[in-house]
Amino acid sequence: xxxxxxxVATHWGxxxxxxxxxxxxxxEPRHDDPSPSPIGPGMVAAADDSARVLRPAVRKGWLxxxxxxxxxxxxxxxxxxxxxxxxxxxVSGELRRVRSQHGNSAxxxxxxxxASAGRFHHAQGQLHxxxxxxxxxxxxxxxxxxxxxxxxxxxxxxxxxxxYQTRMPMWDEIAESCELVVAFGGLALKNSQINPGGLARHQxxxxxxxxxxAGVRFVNISPIRSDVAGFLDAEWLSVIPNTDTAAMLGIAHxxxxxxxxxxxxxxxxxxxxxxxxxYLVGEVDGIRKDAAWAAKITGIxxxxxxxxxxxxxxxxxxxxxxxxxxxxxxxxxxxxxxxVLAAMAGSMGRPGCGWGAGYATMDATGVAPDRAFVATxxxxxxxxxxxxxxxxxxxxxxxxGEVIDYDGRxxxxxxxxxxxxxxxxxxxxxxxxHRLTRAWQTPDTVVVHEAWWxxxxxxxDIVLPVATSLERDDFAAGFSDPHLVAMPKxxxxxxxxxxxxxxxxxxxxxxxxxxxxxxxRSEIEWVRHLxxxxxxxxxxxxxxPSFDDFWRSSTAELxxxxxxxxxxxxxxxxxxxxxxxxxxxGRIEIFSEEIDSFGYDDCAGHPKWFEPxxxxxxxxxxxxxxxxxSNQPASxxxxxxxxxxxxxxxxxxGREPVTINPLDAASRGIESGMIVRVYNDRGSCLAxxxxxxxxxxGVVQLSTGAWWDPVQxxxxxxSDRHGNPNVLTADRPCSRLSQGxxxxxxxxxxxxxxDPLPDVLAFSPPSLEH
Numbered sequence: 001x002x003x004x005x006x007x008v009a010t011h012w013g014x015x016x017x018x019x020x021x022x023x024x025x026x027x028e029p030r031h032d033d034p035s036p037s038p039i040g041p042g043m044v045a046a047a048d049d050s051a052r053v054l055r056p057a058v059r060k061g062w063l064x065x066x067x068x069x070x071x072x073x074x075x076x077x078x079x080x081x082x083x084x085x086x087x088x089x090x091v092s093g094e095l096r097r098v099r100s101q102h103g104n105s106a107x108x109x110x111x112x113x114x115a116s117a118g119r120f121h122h123a124q125g126q127l128h129x130x131x132x133x134x135x136x137x138x139x140x141x142x143x144x145x146x147x148x149x150x151x152x153x154x155x156x157x158x159x160x161x162x163x164y165q166t167r168m169p170m171w172d173e174i175a176e177s178c179e180l181v182v183a184f185g186g187l188a189l190k191n192s193q194i195n196p197g198g199l200a201r202h203q204x205x206x207x208x209x210x211x212x213x214a215g216v217r218f219v220n221i222s223p224i225r226s227d228v229a230g231f232l233d234a235e236w237l238s239v240i241p242n243t244d245t246a247a248m249l250g251i252a253h254x255x256x257x258x259x260x261x262x263x264x265x266x267x268x269x270x271x272x273x274x275x276x277x278x279y280l281v282g283e284v285d286g287i288r289k290d291a292a293w294a295a296k297i298t299g300i301x302x303x304x305x306x307x308x309x310x311x312x313x314x315x316x317x318x319x320x321x322x323x324x325x326x327x328x329x330x331x332x333x334x335x336x337x338x339x340v341l342a343a344m345a346g347s348m349g350r351p352g353c354g355w356g357a358g359y360a361t362m363d364a365t366g367v368a369p370d371r372a373f374v375a376t377x378x379x380x381x382x383x384x385x386x387x388x389x390x391x392x393x394x395x396x397x398x399x400x401g402e403v404i405d406y407d408g409r410x411x412x413x414x415x416x417x418x419x420x421x422x423x424x425x426x427x428x429x430x431x432x433x434h435r436l437t438r439a440w441q442t443p444d445t446v447v448v449h450e451a452w453w454x455x456x457x458x459x460x461d462i463v464l465p466v467a468t469s470l471e472r473d474d475f476a477a478g479f480s481d482p483h484l485v486a487m488p489k490x491x492x493x494x495x496x497x498x499x500x501x502x503x504x505x506x507x508x509x510x511x512x513x514x515x516x517x518x519x520x521r522s523e524i525e526w527v528r529h530l531x532x533x534x535x536x537x538x539x540x541x542x543x544x545p546s547f548d549d550f551w552r553s554s555t556a557e558l559x560x561x562x563x564x565x566x567x568x569x570x571x572x573x574x575x576x577x578x579x580x581x582x583x584x585x586g587r588i589e590i591f592s593e594e595i596d597s598f599g600y601d602d603c604a605g606h607p608k609w610f611e612p613x614x615x616x617x618x619x620x621x622x623x624x625x626x627x628x629x630s631n632q633p634a635s636x637x638x639x640x641x642x643x644x645x646x647x648x649x650x651x652x653x654g655r656e657p658v659t660i661n662p663l664d665a666a667s668r669g670i671e672s673g674m675i676v677r678v679y680n681d682r683g684s685c686l687a688x689x690x691x692x693x694x695x696x697x698g699v700v701q702l703s704t705g706a707w708w709d710p711v712q713x714x715x716x717x718x719s720d721r722h723g724n725p726n727v728l729t730a731d732r733p734c735s736r737l738s739q740g741x742x743x744x745x746x747x748x749x750x751x752x753x754x755d756p757l758p759d760v761l762a763f764s765p766p767s768l769e770h
Contacts, residue, residue, distance in 0.1 A: 011117050109127055199364075272592070531544075626699065708727065
């Protein structure tokens with residue numbers, strides 16, 4: 001056997017693929033990765049499994065022209081496999097028809113999600129370039145991960161929604177200068193396996209260890225103890241889910257009444273503290289937001305809240321807030337309030353201290369503030385100005401023409417007649433999947449590019465098989481990662497799969513703009529061109545090796561990027577007149593006149609406590625007394641490679657594991673390893689029970705990403721065989737400001753499942769005719 005060893009780059013790290021005679025034998029970690037992800041080796045199991053989409057396929061009812069008024073079969077109907085020529089004819093014809101009859105805004109360019117790593121084969125970039133050249137499309141705004149954060153932070157600290165990444169302390173600075181880290185939502189190390197765009201070496205774990213070895217103390221404020229790595233020896237303050245804002249308000253009130261707050265920084269570098277302080281002490285609503293008030297809401301003791309206020313103001317401190325806390329009712333509030341709390345504590349703008357968001361969410365946050373320029377496929381301006389907030393796709397399909405609020409604007413939801421989805425999995429990301437199923441029946445046509453018969457493919461009308469990242473040439477560059485990683489084709493595409501670029505090239509040819517789309521370059525010529533563009537921009541030979549040398553060596557290191565970065569809190573502290581923020585006042589906006597002018601009843605001019613619709617103190621908890629935490633999985637990225645070896649090995653009797661506190665389990669007769677039914681009024685799913693006191697009583701944890709496997713799609717209450725929590729979550733916006741998802745505001749109950757277990761069909765293809 002003659003084995004070849006080839007470079008592989010993924011969102012969860014870089015690996016070595018071992019190939020023999022064109023057959024993928026195994027995937028190994030790189031020797032220079034100190035904390036390789038176990039997801040990589042599991043990719044082998046999925047490369048040729050029975051779920052691969054091997055040929056273009058068209059839903060039978062759509063192909064036969066059944067009237068839309070009687071066609072509600074998306075998700076359950078058989079497919080007919082067709083030739084590529086027929087598939088290109090059908091898709092190009094539908095694009096022409098919809099645009100001519102309904103306008104370009106009737107085409108939705110759905111590509112939210114991570115797709116796969118690679119600068120050229122970037123699914124969203126390819127799709128949007130293709131659709132923009134064809135006349136335009138309705139786009140989406142923000143992300144499911146951080147929609148509330150992306151909208152609120154520019155109002156509070158100014159700048160681009162993601163600019164905070166360059167303005168918060170890095171791990172090495174924390175180790176050197178910080179004494180106390182308070183992490184709202186935790187620091188789950190499992191999330192640091194990933195980096196959007198690719199990753200050469202994982203560094204977060206070692207950097208966290210260095211902080212602990214330097215004497216930094218950690219406090220984990222989360223419903224889940226294991227949201228912080230065990231080696232950090234963190235103090236755990238278990239908090240009732242969705243009450244982080246109340247905890248922060250109680251800490252802030254304690255600081256204020258004891259005179260512990262940083263009056264100088266608040267006066268020079270912030271605006272609106274006086275109005276916020278009036279709210280804290282109850283002058284506005286008659287309610288003092290003191291430690292006792294916060295204790296009743298959060299479940300954290302009054303003494304613990306008081307002690308934390310003292311420690312934050314007497315030690316060099318850093319307040320971290322994780323993304324999870326803003327995927328909830330009024331999710332803007334904990335983000336805004338965490339900035340205010342850091343400003344009060346006295347460490348804002350001091351080395352290694354102050355405020356930051358999303359630490360350990362990916363192996364980039366806190367590792368490096370930025371990376372050098374890397375070219376990507378050229379964008380084409382979208383002629384269509386219409387967009388929707390990303391989490392409002394079901395609302396748009398169900399209620400076209402409805403007017404909604406968004407960040408001070410009034411948006412009219414367009415009528416979407418054709419959905420073109422390439423990259424991402426809406427039946428993973430979106431909430432209340434039964435509602436999404438009903439909405440998904442409304443457009444004329446759904447076109448999907450997919451490598452596997454996952455739920456999104458099964459809910460399409462036309463499915464075009466695409467090559468995976470192992471089956472094409474590219475190179476990777478991750479977010480803030482200082483490396484480029486070569487991605488040579490490891491194997492030939494399975495079946496009749498083509499790359500996204502090949503598919504769009506064929507469609508562009510039929511529609512009359514192939515040359516504009518390809519610029520007369522082949523795929524490998526594009527890859528070389530983007531690399532050489534990067535090299536030239538960064539200084540040629542002095543910055544990067546030639547493309548051929550890079551391709552042979554598999555990695556190249558980018559030049560270091562150093563500050564100062566715009567919007568520095570350290571510069572603001574030193575001289576707010578000379579170094580203003582990009583806010584209306586030039587300072588941190590504790591009170592925002594702009595947000596206040598919007599007049600929203602669910603997002604005021606300063607951070608406030610708004611009671612969630614669903615939480616453990618709500619009336620609904622009488623019927624559904626457990627709060628569902630649907631966090632990110634450790635065994636895959638979102639829903640990617642749920643059919644991979646790592647994810648499959650984590651299942652319990654083929655179902656996703658759900659973690660339950662032993663006290664809650666005992667009262668329901670549940671033992672570890674049992675199959676249980678998790679349910680509420682929106683739906684139910686089967687999962688495998690894991691008992692652990694890592695989750696506080698009253699909370700259950702069921703990770704996202706199990707491919708949805710409904711017994712009867714679209715019928716509320718019908719069971720999912722496999723364990724997808726979004727059959728249970730509410731399709732309800734955070735607020736009128738961001739319209740973000742509120743997935744982590746969901747109540748459920750759990751019971752033993754005694755009926756015969758249905759077979760899991762998530763990884764089985766639909767009925768296929770030829």
